[in-house]
Amino acid sequence: xxxxxxxxxxxxxxxxxxxxxxxxxxxxxxxxxxxxxxxxxxxxxxxxxxxxxxxxxxxxxxxxxxxxxxxxxxxxxxxxxxxxxxxxxxxxxxxxxxxxxxxxxxxxxxxxxx
Amino acid sequence: xxxxxxxxxxxxxxxxxxxxxxxxxxxxxxxxxxxxxxxxxxxxxxxxxxxxxxxxxxxxxxxxxxxxxxxxxxxxxxxxxxxxxxxxxxxxxxxxxxxxxxxxxxxxxxxxx
Numbered sequence: 001x002x003x004x005x006x007x008x009x010x011x012x013x014x015x016x017x018x019x020x021x022x023x024x025x026x027x028x029x030x031x032x033x034x035x036x037x038x039x040x041x042x043x044x045x046x047x048x049x050x051x052x053x054x055x056x057x058x059x060x061x062x063x064x065x066x067x068x069x070x071x072x073x074x075x076x077x078x079x080x081x082x083x084x085x086x087x088x089x090x091x092x093x094x095x096x097x098x099x100x101x102x103x104x105x106x107x108x109x110x111x112x113x114x
Numbered sequence: 115x116x117x118x119x120x121x122x123x124x125x126x127x128x129x130x131x132x133x134x135x136x137x138x139x140x141x142x143x144x145x146x147x148x149x150x151x152x153x154x155x156x157x158x159x160x161x162x163x164x165x166x167x168x169x170x171x172x173x174x175x176x177x178x179x180x181x182x183x184x185x186x187x188x189x190x191x192x193x194x195x196x197x198x199x200x201x202x203x204x205x206x207x208x209x210x211x212x213x214x215x216x217x218x219x220x221x222x223x224x225x226x227x
Contacts, residue, residue: 043218051213
């Protein structure tokens with residue numbers, strides 16, 4: 001069965017410093033993977049998705065993620081944090097017992113300090 | 115621009131009321147979903163629908179029902195609202211297939227008093 005684990009519930013960085021949000025997945029095959037962002041009291045917005053075409057995926061707002069099969073990881077990075085990046089981030093994999101469903105990580109709240 | 119629209123951003127209802135949350139998508143997606151989101155519990159799937167008039171229970175269907183009479187519209191119904199249904203409700207839609215992303219509405223924050 002597919003699953004994702006977000007290793008940090010909270011991450012705090014200073015504005016202008018790099019961001020690393022960690023996600024590990026468990027799957028019996030090479031899955032698709034997504035990162036979503038949710039700003040306070042808003043819906044979820046897709047940041048980027050991996051669908052096996054290229055292991056380094058670039059997304060919106062300067063974010064990118066690298067799929068590493070050997071480490072079963074799909075960590076989200078950004079070279080320089082901006083105050084507007086403060087939000088909750090979810091790593092997501094399709095699966096369960098049906099590809100209709102999406103399996104969500106528990107989320108990582110990113111705090112950006114001035 | 116693709117859109118999933120939820121009918122209300124904020125709702126306040128009384129215990130025992132029947133509550134309807136509406137969701138409309140303009141992308142011709144077969145699959146639609148209702149989630150609730152609570153602090154510390156993440157997103158939990160209530161119901162999903164893979165076609166008109168077709169539905170399946172998610173992880174927490176108790177106290178909820180759904181209706182999908184048209185492809186673009188998916189309604190969540192709280193038959194008799196209770197205070198433990200106070201939550202953020204999120205609607206989503208996606209195409210079939212394992213590589214397709216979901217598109218989310220802006221959410222409805224429901225308070226049951």
